[in-house]
Amino acid sequence: MHEGLPSDGLVIVAKRDCPTCVLIEPVMQSLDRAGPLAVISQDDPVFPSGIGRVIDDHDLQRSFRLGIETVPTLIRLKGGREVERTVGWDRAEWIRVAGAAAAGDGLPAWQPGCGSKSVEPGVHETLVARYGDPGLGSREIAVGEWDDPIEACFERGWSDGLPVVPPTTDRILRMLGGTERKPDEIVGLIPPNLAPCTVEKVAINAVMAGCKPEYMPVVLGVLEAALDPLFVLHGLLCTTHFSGPLVIINGPAAKAIGMNSGVNALGQGNRANATIGRALQLIVRNVGGGLPGGMDRATLGNPGKFTFCFAEDESDPDWEPLAQRRGIAAGKSAVTLFHGEGVNGFIDQKSRTPEELVRSLAMGLFGVGHPKLCLAGNAVLVLAPEHYRIFKDGGFDRRRIEDELYKALKRPGSELVRGAQNVAEGMPPSFADKMVDKFQPDGLLIVRAGGEAGLFSAIIGGWPGQSVRDECQAVTQEIR
Amino acid sequence: MNVVTKLRDPTAETSPVRRSRLAPPLSLEGKSVALMDIGKARGSEFIDRLEGHFRKAGVTTRRYRKPTNTKVAPTDLLQKIAAENQLAVIALSD
Numbered sequence: 001m002h003e004g005l006p007s008d009g010l011v012i013v014a015k016r017d018c019p020t021c022v023l024i025e026p027v028m029q030s031l032d033r034a035g036p037l038a039v040i041s042q043d044d045p046v047f048p049s050g051i052g053r054v055i056d057d058h059d060l061q062r063s064f065r066l067g068i069e070t071v072p073t074l075i076r077l078k079g080g081r082e083v084e085r086t087v088g089w090d091r092a093e094w095i096r097v098a099g100a101a102a103a104g105d106g107l108p109a110w111q112p113g114c115g116s117k118s119v120e121p122g123v124h125e126t127l128v129a130r131y132g133d134p135g136l137g138s139r140e141i142a143v144g145e146w147d148d149p150i151e152a153c154f155e156r157g158w159s160d161g162l163p164v165v166p167p168t169t170d171r172i173l174r175m176l177g178g179t180e181r182k183p184d185e186i187v188g189l190i191p192p193n194l195a196p197c198t199v200e201k202v203a204i205n206a207v208m209a210g211c212k213p214e215y216m217p218v219v220l221g222v223l224e225a226a227l228d229p230l231f232v233l234h235g236l237l238c239t240t241h242f243s244g245p246l247v248i249i250n251g252p253a254a255k256a257i258g259m260n261s262g263v264n265a266l267g268q269g270n271r272a273n274a275t276i277g278r279a280l281q282l283i284v285r286n287v288g289g290g291l292p293g294g295m296d297r298a299t300l301g302n303p304g305k306f307t308f309c310f311a312e313d314e315s316d317p318d319w320e321p322l323a324q325r326r327g328i329a330a331g332k333s334a335v336t337l338f339h340g341e342g343v344n345g346f347i348d349q350k351s352r353t354p355e356e357l358v359r360s361l362a363m364g365l366f367g368v369g370h371p372k373l374c375l376a377g378n379a380v381l382v383l384a385p386e387h388y389r390i391f392k393d394g395g396f397d398r399r400r401i402e403d404e405l406y407k408a409l410k411r412p413g414s415e416l417v418r419g420a421q422n423v424a425e426g427m428p429p430s431f432a433d434k435m436v437d438k439f440q441p442d443g444l445l446i447v448r449a450g451g452e453a454g455l456f457s458a459i460i461g462g463w464p465g466q467s468v469r470d471e472c473q474a475v476t477q478e479i480r
Numbered sequence: 481m482n483v484v485t486k487l488r489d490p491t492a493e494t495s496p497v498r499r500s501r502l503a504p505p506l507s508l509e510g511k512s513v514a515l516m517d518i519g520k521a522r523g524s525e526f527i528d529r530l531e532g533h534f535r536k537a538g539v540t541t542r543r544y545r546k547p548t549n550t551k552v553a554p555t556d557l558l559q560k561i562a563a564e565n566q567l568a569v570i571a572l573s574d
Contacts (some may be wrong), residue, residue, distance in 0.1 A: 139493055143485040156499065158490055167488050195492030204490040286490040 002066070004055060007080040010038025010098055011064055013073045016047040018114035020089050021072050025049070027094065027229040034101035042071065042117045047429035063118035064127040070113040074098060088113035124452035125173035134169050136200055139185060141392045158286055160278065160306055164208035171232070178213030178345040179220060187220060190228035190288030190293040190418050191234035197223070202279075205286055209279035209307075215272055219279045219337070221479030222247050222309075225337045226280060231475045235465050236339050237290045242302045246340030246380065247277050247309035248447055249415065250323035251333030253479050254311035261311040263451035266343055266458060277309030302342035313385070315449040321396040322447045326476040333479040338380055338445060339472075344368075348387070349455040353396035355385060361457065362408035364409040366438055367460040370428035372416045374436045378443035378462035380476070381405075384450030387457045401446060429463070440469050495546040505567065514561045516567040519549030526571045 004009050012028055014021035025048040031037050037239055038053045042063060045056035057063055066075065069087070071335065076084035076097050086093040089111045095103035118127055127260045129136050144150045147328045149166035153159055165171065176183055176199070183200035190197045199220070206219050226233050226245055236243060249259055259272035268274065284290040292298065298305070323334035346364040350359040361381065383391070383401075414432035420426055427436060450456070466474045489497075505511065515531055527543065535543045544561055546553050548549045561568055 136488060138488040138490075140486040141489055142499060143487060145487075149485050149487060152487065153533055166485065167490055168485065169488060172488055190492075193492060193494070195494070197492075201490065201492075204488050282490070287492050289492065289494075387538060422501050 002062075002077065002080065005038050006077060008078055009038070009076075011038050011066075011077060012073040013039065013040045013042070013057075013066065013070050013075075013116070014048065014119060014396060015042040016044040018071050020111045021048075021284065023107060023111060024072060024104060025087050027089075027102055027107070028100045030104075031098055034099065045340075061131050063116055063462050064124075064131050068116040069119050071116050072105070072113055073116075074102075097478055107317065121176060122170075124151075125169055125177065126170040126350035129169035130175055132450075134173055135171060135423065136172060138172075138204060140169075140201055146256075153349065157263050157291075158208065158282075160281060160285060162306065164282070165210055166202045167207045171207045172203050174199070175207050175211065175216060177222065179398045180218030181220065182448040187223055190227070190283060191290065192237060192286055193289040195287050195289065197283060200289050202283060206275070206279045208286075210271065210275040212257070212271065213273075215276055215279075217479055218249060218257065218272075218276055218333075221333075221335045221477060222255075222276060222280050222337070223283060225335045225475045225477040228337075228475045228477065230471075230473050231337050232465055232472045233284070233338075235464060235472070237284060237288075238295050238297055239465065240296065240297050240299045241463055241465075242341040243339040244301055244302065244305035244308060245277075246338040246460060247280065247334040248338065248380075248445075249276075249309070249311045249333070249479075250314065250321045250328070250336070251331070251479070253337070259311035261313040262448045264311045265313075265449040265451075270426045273309050273311070274307050277304075277307030281307065304340060304342055307324060310338055310449055313450070316388075316392070316448070317387075318392065318397065319448055322445060323476055324476075325398060325446075328476060330331040334476055335479055336442050336445070336474060336476040338378075338460070338474040339466060340380060341461040341463065344385060344459040344461065346457045346459050347455070348457075351390060354396040354401075355389050357390050358401070358404045358408050362405060362438075364457075364459055365405070365409060365444070366411070368438070368459065369464065370425055372420070372423060373438060374411070374416060374427060374431075374438050376467050377464045378439050378445070378466045380445045380447060380460040380462075381446050381460075382450065382458035382460065383446060384454055384456050384458070385452050386455045388448055393444035398446060402444065405446075406437065406439075409444075410435045411438070412436075425440055440466065443469075445474060505547070508537070508567070509541045510544055511566040512535060512564060513542050514542045514565040516553070516561065516568060516570045517545040518553075518570060519546045520571060520572060522539045527569075535540070 002085045020196040028048045029050045031049045040055045040057045040062050041047050044058050073087045084097040086097050091109045116205050143149050146390045150163050159324050182201045185199045187197050257272045258273045328334040348360045351360050413434045413436045416427040417432045515527045517527050531541050
């Protein structure tokens with residue numbers, strides 16, 4: 001039964017904003033004279049005119065419950081149940097459903113309708129949240145009438161220190177619309193509490209982080225990469241070191257969601273960069289229970305633990321992107337997770353040849369962690385365009401840059417051992433007679449990003465946990 | 481309570497919906513207790529009695545008073561209480 005509608009009669013759902021609805025206003029008046037009729041009006045309670053029963057549906061509740069997708073929609077009810085339906089204006093169809101009074105003499109035989117207000121972008125999810133079954137499993141937390149939902153999120157400890165978007169049911173449903181994966185699918189166990197994390201929990205935290213629904217596949221891909229045992233997310237969270245997860249996105253997904261790989265790529269201002277990295281951290285905090293001062297024992301931390309995410313500049317076809325270098329097929333989207341400690345700006349405005357720049361970069365890279373510590377953590381080198389151009393003009397491609405940097409990043413152990421150069425810190429005495437590599441094999445990840453101007457690059461130091469190569473490495477995975 | 485907003489829990493839901501109170505301290509030793517008079521009539525008498533009990537037990541107390549009983553305590557007073565004490569008693573009497 002449909003309350004307020006004729007149990008045996010006609011129902012028309014319309015809106016004034018629809019030219020077809022306006023066109024058939026005389027038909028609606030004719031049907032009203034012929035028998036029981038109710039018109040459900042979505043945007044104007046006095047449209048159509050001359051009708052006995054016009055039901056104001058500004059809240060779209062009736063349109064939602066009737067499953068209206070197009071206006072006008074003509075429905076015949078019999079015994080309180082729907083027995084016929086047609087959409088748009090089609091004279092033959094309307095006569096079949098409603099009889100000769102629907103002939104609409106003088107009107108064209110056919111005209112398509114318009115979209116129902118109840119299925120406009122973002123509206124449907126709000127209606128599901130209000131009147132339907134959202135199908136969500138997470139419990140509801142009530143916020144008092146006079147309480148600010150953003151403050152309520154702070155008080156419950158759900159925030160990283162910045163305001164979060166309150167995770168209301170309609171926002172979560174919109175976020176879930178960004179993925180085809182089921183809300184109750186378990187993505188993995190989130191450390192430190194090893195709590196099961198569903199796609200729905202990912203969506204809730206993505207809402208709070210400020211993500212758009214179209215970021216969901218990337219957020220899910222980032223989380224899955226972070227949960228690869230080789231990434232050792234638990235250890236990264238617990239460490240006293242500075243590091244946190246650094247997210248690098250490659251491939252068409254980065255372009256599709258408008259990620260920044262150019263000017264200020266490592267900085268603020270791009271929603272996708274900012275919120276995808278933040279979503280990962282909020283999931284660890286809220287689902288995994290990883291709280292600073294709790295299981296997060298960082299001595300100082302770094303600002304990247306709010307969010308640290310950017311895309312690689314893949315505009316030069318001569319450049320082999322990071323994801324391809326790490327085994328992902330060209331044309332696929334991928335995420336690389338690295339244990340990053342923060343950005344160390346590297347300035348070289350004098351080198352003009354690849355050889356000069358390699359030697360110079362090696363000096364900067366050798367400082368990662370400590371200039372006398374090797375194999376104790378890896379690094380990401382972000383080559384900005386002006387430095388990259390020196391390599392490209394000199395005929396150096398990615399592989400050549402890597403090879404030359406590895407050669408330049410060796411030092412005699414005698415200079416590095418503890419006490420050498422009158423510095424207590426350093427390598428164990430057993431390295432004294434060896435040539436020592438700064439980084440593990442494939443431990444230096446080179447990626448291109450940045451604005452056109454500036455003879456700079458960025459060095460992002462890694463985590464000492466990477467020193468046990470079999471147990472802990474950067475992880476690259478395709479985004480499904 | 482008229483509820484206008486409902487949020488979905490972003491956590492693993494291992495704690496109750498209603499937030500629990502802070503656990504009381506195991507001991508008052510070495511702690512300072514703020515005694516705040518909210519300014520209602522005869523509130524100071526209640527505070528006087530409490531102060532005597534704390535003193536007998538060897539517990540340090542500090543007294544504070546709201547400027548007016550009709551409005552919430554100003555932020556700087558709350559910050560001062562939090563900075564100088566580990567516990568607080570807010571007295572209400574009429």
